[in-house]
Amino acid sequence: MIKTANRVLLGLAGLVLVAVGGAVLATGLGLDVPSWWPWDGTDDVLLSTADRTRWRDEGWWWPTVIAVLAVLVVLALWWFLAQLRRGRLAEVLVDSGDGEGALLRGRALEDALGDEAGALDGVSGAKVALTGRRTAPRARVRMLMEPHASPGLALRGLSEGALTHARTSAGLDELPAEVRMKAVKHRAERVN
Known part of the structure; x- marks a missing residue:
């Protein structure tokens, strides 16, 4: 049961990431996207200049963001590889x-x-x-x-x-x- 739930959650997370990434890529290439999509042009950016520079004076901000993202990537890879491991000895x-x-x-x-x-x-x-x-x-x-x-x-x-x-x-x-x-x-x- 747990293996099935893990695989379903991993598949759903992968589908969401592929869908969002594909939509961002489609927007960047100038393809038509739905009207509700927050970014709608090739010149639109994910993070505006104000968003990127808001915490510039704080020396801890960007290293913390990068460390948290790195930990999330490592945990996601570990979870993915754990799904491929066999439960029995071959x-x-x-x-x-x-x-x-x-x-x-x-x-x-x-x-x-x-x-x-x-x-x-x-x-x-x-x-x-x-x-x-x-x-x-x-x-x-x-x-x-x-x-x-x-x-x-x-x-x-x-x-x-x-x-x-x-x-x-x-x-x-x-x-x-x-x-x-x-x-x-x-x-x-x-x-x-």
Whole structure:
């Protein structure tokens, strides 16, 4: 939901900036603009001489304006680049022992971890997402627990089983994990 809202807001901000910039460019080129547009001629300027020289005697004004605009540009670029970042890890660098290394698809490791975690006693299903860097991945595990399951035993089985197997098979020093457990909700059935 947050990613969608971010992308919609980023798209709307981009559209507004393109529309305003295009209208200013059209005015500067002498093209027809709507009557409500504040600048209507090729000789019209965005900032008049009075507006530009109003704060000239104040030494702090223009450096402050430039600094604020620079911070806004950096924040806008950071926000834009954050939208392009993947939420999941595409590949994990595996130490093959020969000094070269190999790449393991992130989905393959996620599927293996999820299958092994889902096979634990009392676990109805498990989903795994790898995040972090390819040399230091982190796992987010979501497990659906049956009503009779013991969360402590399931967590111990996950850490001593699936996570340990994944860590040793990928040659990782550590594989930190965030585990979320949720109880399975069964529909009530009428018994005659």
